[in-house]
Amino acid sequence: MTGTSSTVRSGTARITTLAFTIGALVAAVVIAVLVSLAASHQPDGLEYVAEATGFEDAAVESAAAGSPLADYAVAGIDDPILSNVVVGFLGCAVVFLIGIGVGAIVRRRAASRS
Amino acid sequence: MHVPDGFLDLPTSTATGVVAAGAIGLAVWRSRTEAVDDRRAPMIGIVATVIFAGQMVNFPVGAGTSGHLLGATLAALLVGPWTAVLVLSVVLIVQALLFADGGITALGTNITLMGVVGVAVGWLVARAVIALLPKRRWALLVAGGVGALLSVPAAAAVFSLLFAIGGQAPVELGAVLAAMVGWHAIIGVGEAAITVAILAAVLATRPDLVYAARFIQPATTSPTEVVARPEVAA
DSSP states (O other): TTTTOOOEEEEEEEOOOOHHHHHHHHHHHHHTTTGGOOOOOOHHHHHHHHHHTTTTGGGGOOTTTSSSTTGGOTTOOOOOOHHHHHHHHHHHHHHHHHHHHHHHHHHHHHHHOO | OOOOEEEEESHHHHHHHHHHHHHHHHHHHGGGGGGGTTTTTTTTHHHHHHHHHOOOOOOOOEETTEEOOOOOHHHHHHHHHHHHHHHHHHHHHHHHHHOOOOOOOOOOHHHHIIIIIIHHHHHHHHHHHHHHHHHSSSHHHHHHHHHHHHHHHHHHHOOOHHHHHHHHHHOEEEEEEEEHHHHHHHHHHHHHHHHHHHHHHHHHHHHGOOOOGGGGOOOOOTSSSSSOOOOOOO
């Protein structure tokens, strides 16, 4: 088991690392792009409590409210389904790439220690 | 539970910002021991992406209220608690900056609540449950479920305390605390269900990638079991 091989060590692994990675990412994109279309649009727990107990008016607009993707809608795309598809895909891609970057930083730190 | 800007005053937001920055710094340091195997599978990216996707799906919890996955307990069990702080921080930062989901001055608050309190409570409760149960795979699922269930109202309770300290509206602590914990206990049931489902899926396919699996006995390999082919390095 040398560093260049990502051999599955445990006999309990049932799928390869590549299959696992692709499967997990495809599942995430399907959830973000399609399943989220069925998401509830009711206020979430915090918003509901803020309304019920009377502090919802304290909220101010985020400095990022002008983002072309603010509130999970793409500026300039009127079709809500297409907008959701773009938002879900872009969000997953950005989060995954940053996650890869964080993983590389942590791994390099781990390697430099040994 | 993404806190918008304006709910908490500047001193409180600054304090939670310092807590969040400190937690991230500590997590980068401590996650070295957890994420050393990240080259085997890019788990930080995978878990962050799955949690981001899960957080897009609000589920109704009654009375015109909804909740969504937090993912802190799930991340802690899959990649370890320190790495989980980093995973949640990635998700929350992208949500705040790109999607204006959760405020900018409230980013430290959101990382503190979901990334630090959620992970700490979910992980510690899960560890306690694992310690009490037989060291079998199902014990991880029970531990994940109970940890997830409690992590959501715990984060809600800490928000209520922060609001009592630096809330920008004169609302009684008792009223906010009771409502926040009550509703988020119900949301916690959904959190537990999603956490157990995803944990079970990973344990069924790649138990070797589950950080918390080190606390249970390795499953005995049956002769009929399909062993994944070793991959050839690119």
